[in-house]
Amino acid sequence: MAEKVAVFRKEHFNAAHRLYNKQWSDEKNDAVFGLCNNPNYHGHNYELIIKVVGEPDPETGYVIDLKQLSELIRSEVIYRFDHKNLNLDTKEFADLNPTAENIVKVIYELLRPRLDSRLQLWVRLFETERNFVEYPA
Amino acid sequence: MAEKVAVFRKEHFNAAHRLYNKQWSDEKNDAVFGLCNNPNYHGHNYELIIKVVGEPDPETGYVIDLKQLSELIRSEVIYRFDHKNLNLDTKEFADLNPTAENIVKVIYELLRPRLDSRLQLWVRLFETERNFVEYPA
Amino acid sequence: MAEKVAVFRKEHFNAAHRLYNKQWSDEKNDAVFGLCNNPNYHGHNYELIIKVVGEPDPETGYVIDLKQLSELIRSEVIYRFDHKNLNLDTKEFADLNPTAENIVKVIYELLRPRLDSRLQLWVRLFETERNFVEYPA
Amino acid sequence: MAEKVAVFRKEHFNAAHRLYNKQWSDEKNDAVFGLCNNPNYHGHNYELIIKVVGEPDPETGYVIDLKQLSELIRSEVIYRFDHKNLNLDTKEFADLNPTAENIVKVIYELLRPRLDSRLQLWVRLFETERNFVEYPA
């Protein structure tokens, strides 16, 4: 709708992870995930861009106060994942392979119930400068 | 439509502003806008990305000549806002709170009538590297 | 559809080109294309972002293996255009003006038949940091 | 000395300012400072890079704890200048023209006495992505 505006907030966290499927043999995991299957983990600086769409409040001119959005992202996402081993230290990826695709969906599910239902949400996650994902597509 | 291509042009301007609602008390403005309500103003390097969508001209291969788009952005937007105090020096924000949401809508309204009606327009505005907006959403 | 995720891969190539319409006089080409019509060519560092949308495979958590996507982009696009003169060294632009709009469509057409039909594709091409295009729009 | 390592920390602040020399006529200020002399101020997103050189502590492997350096920069510089009008809201620029050259020297003088005398200090300040300064040279 023409009156809606999108607002974006960028945050980041640093984490370790390992990609593998617990149902598979080591050989198959190596064949599919290559270096990303290092059993001792590797890591990334994850850059996160949260997009929220809604109609600006006529009194404030804000779709959402970006300081409040930043605090929400920090309390729900950054505090949970920053300086963590995603496989070992988080319940979200205890049984879910922490690919960028799965991480971005988990972050969406963490934030969605905390936002007003009139606001739409998208999440973009950079695993590296050259590999990134977005949800919903 | 499959034959349409989007073209983007990035420009920038530097401006001072203050966020507040003239109908509110100082206390309420401080509570809502915090540091952004400094009565002596603060400022930003605004980065602007203009997106224009249309079918390329078969003779030139251009949706729109980006040199002409750049000149249009400069004459309608940059000349108006660059090195200005948005609250004091512009008629657009004399009575409109210069939040990023309101600025991006004003820029859209300035450019829309100057573009061929067969072309679609979107505007993205970065207030900082981490806070940005887009219109229409 | 809510379960779809977008994945992006960034690559780059360096090439020379000249913009002109063979049907036109030199005067008209100069008037329309200006410096870009230099008969001895000029060049760019082209940055390419490929976006692929699909449902992640439940076993891998991948929409598509980004190493495989990277190899596909390299074999179909980078190998073809990197360190080339687009007008003289490629059959794609022998008779097509190598504007960013035309290049981005050619890249789309090169990649589309090589991707699974269940995957959607978008291509973004940066000619410079300030001038870029996307297809489909 | 070969054993020394340089460590860098990047921070930022947003501020308004006006360039002018109080001893000069309006005409001369306009001629020299142009748009930067707007009496109603304009503003910038200032990016700050602090460089500290010293020998790493053999027990920690740190030249200086970057969390402590970040807190020092925030308490001495960011808290003082962020969301401020440099001319009106700070004693440092009450009588000193806030050019990038003068701001970078003021920041150096604020930080120098707070750092261990065995550490060397340099300050780089970006006024825009294209205009920046460093002190000492």
Added chain:
Amino acid sequence: MAEKVAVFRKEHFNAAHRLYNKQWSDEKNDAVFGLCNNPNYHGHNYELIIKVVGEPDPETGYVIDLKQLSELIRSEVIYRFDHKNLNLDTKEFADLNPTAENIVKVIYELLRPRLDSRLQLWVRLFETERNFVEYPA
């Protein structure tokens, strides 16, 4: 000297070039310069950072007016090389191999005589985001 400040200005130009040594056989040129020896040329977006060191003028607070430095870079460097074929369109590289090392030295020699002798000069040139040079070292 402690009172000196460095100021930097970033500009860019787009050009085509070919690396080769006219004294060598085609085979040797291919072996040494590889893809960069394409006889039909390739090209780059060159990013240029000019660093000037001096004592700020006490009346203006400027080492050098960056608008004037920008105009000097444009008239001496950008106008000469932008949208050009360095090998064919410039006298500077008619007999000099346009490697980044040679280009950065040529740019230094073009600017040095145009700057006040009390000012020191350095030039950094990015051929790509990942390959760049600086002179003097």
Added chain:
Amino acid sequence: MAEKVAVFRKEHFNAAHRLYNKQWSDEKNDAVFGLCNNPNYHGHNYELIIKVVGEPDPETGYVIDLKQLSELIRSEVIYRFDHKNLNLDTKEFADLNPTAENIVKVIYELLRPRLDSRLQLWVRLFETERNFVEYPA
């Protein structure tokens, strides 16, 4: 010396690490290294900039062939550290705390003997966009 030119090459690797001093108690490690002491590791996208200074070869115009420098960095540094756990998977950090300061010195020591003694070497390492180090200082 005035005839010398600096050339730079940027590469990157992704790794996991943990900061701690094996001689210290858990409490002291937590107090000093905070989140960076997570026993399950965290990780980073490390960006590496290698600077080599020398006189360009008059026949090639190169200080060093950047393709060869890139291959050297890959074989000595990237192959060794990329997608590794620095503490567990590398002999260099088996007994050395992998702070950015220590990593940058290790990389220097790996590359120095592989470069011609007439060339000077500096290494810059970004642990994040906001925290980085350089050696020698």
